[in-house]
Amino acid sequence: MSEKSFQDYYPESFRHCYGCGTKNAHGLHVSSFWDGDEAVATFHPKEFHLAFPGYVYGGLIASLIDCHCVGTAAAAAYKEEGRELGSLPSFRYVTGSLQVDYLKPTPLGPPIELRATVVEIKGRKTILLATVSVDNIITAKGRVVAIRMPESMKEEVKE
Amino acid sequence: MSEKSFQDYYPESFRHCYGCGTKNAHGLHVSSFWDGDEAVATFHPKEFHLAFPGYVYGGLIASLIDCHCVGTAAAAAYKEEGRELGSLPSFRYVTGSLQVDYLKPTPLGPPIELRATVVEIKGRKTILLATVSVDNIITAKGRVVAIRMPESMKEEVKE
Numbered sequence: 268m269s270e271k272s273f274q275d276y277y278p279e280s281f282r283h284c285y286g287c288g289t290k291n292a293h294g295l296h297v298s299s300f301w302d303g304d305e306a307v308a309t310f311h312p313k314e315f316h317l318a319f320p321g322y323v324y325g326g327l328i329a330s331l332i333d334c335h336c337v338g339t340a341a342a343a344a345y346k347e348e349g350r351e352l353g354s355l356p357s358f359r360y361v362t363g364s365l366q367v368d369y370l371k372p373t374p375l376g377p378p379i380e381l382r383a384t385v386v387e388i389k390g391r392k393t394i395l396l397a398t399v400s401v402d403n404i405i406t407a408k409g410r411v412v413a414i415r416m417p418e419s420m421k422e423e424v425k426e
Numbered sequence: 427m428s429e430k431s432f433q434d435y436y437p438e439s440f441r442h443c444y445g446c447g448t449k450n451a452h453g454l455h456v457s458s459f460w461d462g463d464e465a466v467a468t469f470h471p472k473e474f475h476l477a478f479p480g481y482v483y484g485g486l487i488a489s490l491i492d493c494h495c496v497g498t499a500a501a502a503a504y505k506e507e508g509r510e511l512g513s514l515p516s517f518r519y520v521t522g523s524l525q526v527d528y529l530k531p532t533p534l535g536p537p538i539e540l541r542a543t544v545v546e547i548k549g550r551k552t553i554l555l556a557t558v559s560v561d562n563i564i565t566a567k568g569r570v571v572a573i574r575m576p577e578s579m580k581e582e583v584k585e
Contacts, residue, residue: 285475285483293474295485315452316444318520324444325521326454326492330485361477362484365526372520 272298273306273338276353286334295327297334299342299383306339308381316375323373323401332397332409333365335381340393340413343385360393363412373399373406383411391415431457432465432497435512445493454486456493458501458542465498467540475534482532484566490540491556491568492524498542499552499572506547519552522571532558532565542570550574 274287274297282290287297299308310331318324337360344358345351373379383397397409433446433456441449446456458467469490477483496519503517504510532538542556556568 281478283479284477286477286485291474291476293472313452315450317450318443318445319440320442324489325524326445326485326489329488329492329524329526330483333485333488361531362526362528364528365484365488365524367488367521367524369521369523 271352272300272308273342273352274298274334277341278357278359281359284334286330287338295330295334297331297338297381299335299338299381301342302382304384306335306342306383308335310379310381312375312379314375318372321372321375323375323379325367325369325407328369328373328379328399328407329365329367329409331379331381332367332383332399332407332411333362336383336395336397336409336411337362337413339383339385339395340411340415343388343393344415347388359416360413361416363392363414366410368408369406370408371404371406374401377401383409430511431459431467432501432511433457433493436500437516437518440518443493445489446497454489454493456490456497456540458494458497458540460501461541463543465494465501465542467494469538469540471534471538473534477531480531480534482534482538482560484526484528487528487532487538487558487566488524488526488568490538491526491542491558491566491570492521494540495542495554495556495568495570496521496572498544498554499570499574502544502547502552503574518575519572520575522551522573525569527567528565529567530563530565533560536560542568 285294340360387394399407499519546553558566
């Protein structure tokens with residue numbers, strides 16, 4: 268794993284995301300790293316991130332999958348071009364669609380491990396699959412279609 | 427619209443949900459009501475619920491759809507049996523799967539309106555479709571498969 272996460276390389280104006288922005292004081296701070304061809308993130312849920320006593324809230328799981336996969340889509344784009352993360356021009360992705368299958372309740376307490384793999388890069392679209400596990404048991408699976416943000420929109424969100 | 431939301435009728439042990447639990451001090455407090463055959467919820471995002479400046483975080487949208495639809499699945503089950511919300515035995519649902527299609531960025535600021543309709547009730551499964559809109563413009567669509575919680579699990583989560 269590298270020292271800095273994918274999200275640490277985001278341009279300033281994209282660091283406010285509630286899910287993964289390093290500058291969002293209230294946010295989840297999802298941090299993703301390469302582990303071979305997979306991207307991995309570890310999340311420590313708070314005691315209030317529950318669906319019902321003892322189990323993790325499903326919306327949190329969806330949020331973690333979302334940010335982890337969108338960050339991975341961007342990192343994969345740099346990798347495909349043989350460029351360093353953070354080099355210019357910057358790649359930013361948004362979520363086109365998010366599918367989460369909840370296989371079993373996710374126990375609340377231990378760290379949550381997210382793993383994502385890129386299954387297809389087709390023009391501006393990147394399709395990714397993700398797993399969510401606790402203590403090595405997969406509790407949810409995700410599929411994300413990430414869309415490369417058009418230059419016009421990137422201009423719009425400049426601070 | 428009725429005075430009390432679907433979530434106000436949840437049994438005590440199910441009121442801790444981060445998304446919709448009335449007893450979760452840190453939570454989103456999604457509150458759903460019938461509006462004819464549709465269920466409606468209005469959510470006021472905080473300024474930190476952003477994806478990037480000016481737009482709502484997609485994981486929040488997924489969370490809102492999740493809780494609104496699961497609550498609607500439970501309310502629809504009571505309706506189907508001609509019973510009052512909160513009457514016994516209680517119906518509780520969990521999320522089997524969640525699909526969100528992000529049609530366009532959701533502006534951050536105005537209230538977010540969620541609408542859900544039940545498209546099918548098949549045994550323990552209820553399928554729902556949802557829309558997310560701001561200022562009457564639909565920005566995302568959702569599809570949720572809600573699963574009626576088995577009695578064994580309901581016992582397990584008793585406080």
